[in-house]
Amino acid sequence: MEILEKSLIKTSIILGIFLIIGVSIISFSLYQIKAADNTLSVTGSAKQSVTADIVKWNGSFSRTVFSSGLKAGYAQMKADEAVILKFLQDNGITEAELTISPVSMQEQYDYNKTTGSQTEYALVQNVIVQSTDIKKLQTISKNTQTVIDQGVIFSAYAPQYYYSKLPEMRVNLLPEAMKDAQTRAKSIAESTGKKVGTLKSASMGVVQVMQPNSIDISDYGNYDTSTVEKEIMITVKASFSLK
Numbered sequence: 001m002e003i004l005e006k007s008l009i010k011t012s013i014i015l016g017i018f019l020i021i022g023v024s025i026i027s028f029s030l031y032q033i034k035a036a037d038n039t040l041s042v043t044g045s046a047k048q049s050v051t052a053d054i055v056k057w058n059g060s061f062s063r064t065v066f067s068s069g070l071k072a073g074y075a076q077m078k079a080d081e082a083v084i085l086k087f088l089q090d091n092g093i094t095e096a097e098l099t100i101s102p103v104s105m106q107e108q109y110d111y112n113k114t115t116g117s118q119t120e121y122a123l124v125q126n127v128i129v130q131s132t133d134i135k136k137l138q139t140i141s142k143n144t145q146t147v148i149d150q151g152v153i154f155s156a157y158a159p160q161y162y163y164s165k166l167p168e169m170r171v172n173l174l175p176e177a178m179k180d181a182q183t184r185a186k187s188i189a190e191s192t193g194k195k196v197g198t199l200k201s202a203s204m205g206v207v208q209v210m211q212p213n214s215i216d217i218s219d220y221g222n223y224d225t226s227t228v229e230k231e232i233m234i235t236v237k238a239s240f241s242l243k
Contacts (some may be wrong), residue, residue, distance in 0.1 A: 037198060040189060041239045044181025046173040049212065052228045055134045057141050059127040059156040064108065066118040067225065073123050077103050080152045083126060087147050091140045093129055101126040131196035134161070134228060150230040159223035163209065170207055173234045178202065189242055197241035205235035 036156055064127050065073035081100060088098060108120040131137050147154045163169070185196045206221035210231045216222065217233070224230065 031243070038242045039239055040185050040196070040242050041237065042181050042188065043235055043237050044177045044179070044184060045235045046176035047116055047231050047233045047234055048173055050163050050165075050168060050169065050230050052134065052163050052230060053132060053166050054132060054162040055131055055137045056160045056162065056225075057129045057137050057156070058160075059154060060124055060142070061127070061147075061152050061154045062122055062124045063153065064120060064122050066120055066240060068118055070105075070121065073121070077123050077125060080154075083150050083152050084147055084154065087144075088140070091143075091184045092133075092136055093131070093140070097129055097131045098129040099130075101128075107210065115135045120220060134159075157224065161228050161230070162225060163230060163232070166209070168205070169232050170204075170234055173232065174204065174236065177204075177234050177236040178238065181236050182240070185238070185240045189240075194242045200239045200241055202236055202238040205237060208233040 061077075061084060063073050063076050063080070084100070085098075104124050104126070106122045106124065110117075110120065110124055129137060129140075141156060141159050143156055145157050181202075182196065182199075189196045206219070207223075208217045208221060208231075209223040209232065210216055211224050211227050212229050212231055214224070214231065218226070
């Protein structure tokens with residue numbers, strides 16, 4: 001009987017210890033969950049209107065020749081290049097602003113050609129002009145008919161506009177985006193009867209360079225080059241403690 005009582009006491013002590021440990025674990029878990037609930041994550045943003053200060057203009061000229069006429073084709077490309085160079089120089093484009101690629105040759109596949117017929121090739125050269133004089137390049141891009149009238153097969157694309165001070169603008173907008181995040185956090189916290197405490201973490205999101213009044217944004221960032229006037233927007237994701 002005495003042995004049985006001792007065994008029951010021992011068992012009760014062991015169960016009591018496990019109960020205390022279990023309660024402690026549950027209490028700790030509840031504390032962790034509560035602590036997690038006391039964190040509020042929000043996204044703040046800031047925008048700034050800017051004017052592009054760099055313009056880039058791409059074009060290309062080409063000739064299509066048969067294999068027997070490659071030599072003459074290359075000579076024609078050289079003559080076309082001279083026409084384009086003169087056109088650009090006459091319109092104020094400097095050597096430093098201009099890049100003309102070497103001739104690239106691409107075979108034109110014709111699955112219906114008969115045995116023994118000649119292979120046809122496309123000879124292409126790319127023209128890239130980059131300048132800080134936006135008005136000058138806009139005028140040139142609209143007047144390529146002068147080159148075409150001289151027999152050059154020239155294709156031009158719309159100018160692309162860039163803002164060179166984007167890194168500095170990102171830094172300048174960061175405090176404003178953080179302020180916006182904090183304002184949003186306060187508004188959300190007050191609606192639940194709580195107050196915003198200390199900042200726990202913050203990370204900067206992608207940069208969006210958009211047309212004015214555009215909502216065309218991307219999770220991976222966006223850089224619209226179609227307009228001279230632009231809007232730069234940055235986002236910040238911030239987490240605050242609640243009290």
